[in-house]
Amino acid sequence: MKIKLRDIAHGRSGDKGDAANVGIIAYNEEGYEIIKKYLTAEKVKKHFDGICKGEVERYELPNLKALNFILHNTLDGGGTVSLMLDAQGKTLAAALLRMELEIEDKNQN
Template sequence: MTRIRLEDIAHARSGDKGDGSNVGVIAYTEAGYRLLQRELTAERVKHHFSIICKGSIERFEVPNLKAINFILHDSLGGGGSESVKTDAQGKTHGQALLRMELDLPGDVSLADLKP
């Protein structure tokens, strides 16, 4: 089985609101979106961000954009000026999620996941 990073098949946008961050992962292709739907669960994202996300994670599918959006509750240590964290904003969370690795199922070709 081949191991890939999300950055191989998608790009991301992220931001913050209060003490939560918002991360949208957008697949390059329809095949990539189907893989994200199947493999990129809230539980996996919670595990990936386990050190910084103390709250729950909500997952929303946005099929017309080939995207999955996550809300990471209690991930910014109070947010903005309330936090003692070096970067208490969610702008970096998209790039951090793109570093997540997935196993590429044998029935899926990496060539089908890239633009």
């Protein structure tokens, strides 16, 4: 079954030089298990195809039911040099929440 990431999580994003950080926080434990399993660095990299031109790193924070993604080479040179309207990547958390995740339907097992 397909679920919308924004139904199970929220988040915040910002800049770290030319990289953006996108923190995704699940609303509950069940949501965290889903993002931990399905929201991989590879999927995030593919989602940001054409936006993130570098690697995507992923870190787990189970204590906060959260994942932290670092999107390298994303902000056109970074906050002060970038010509982008969103030079600090402030809207990238919302952009990631556009994602839909294909997950196993527990009820069908």
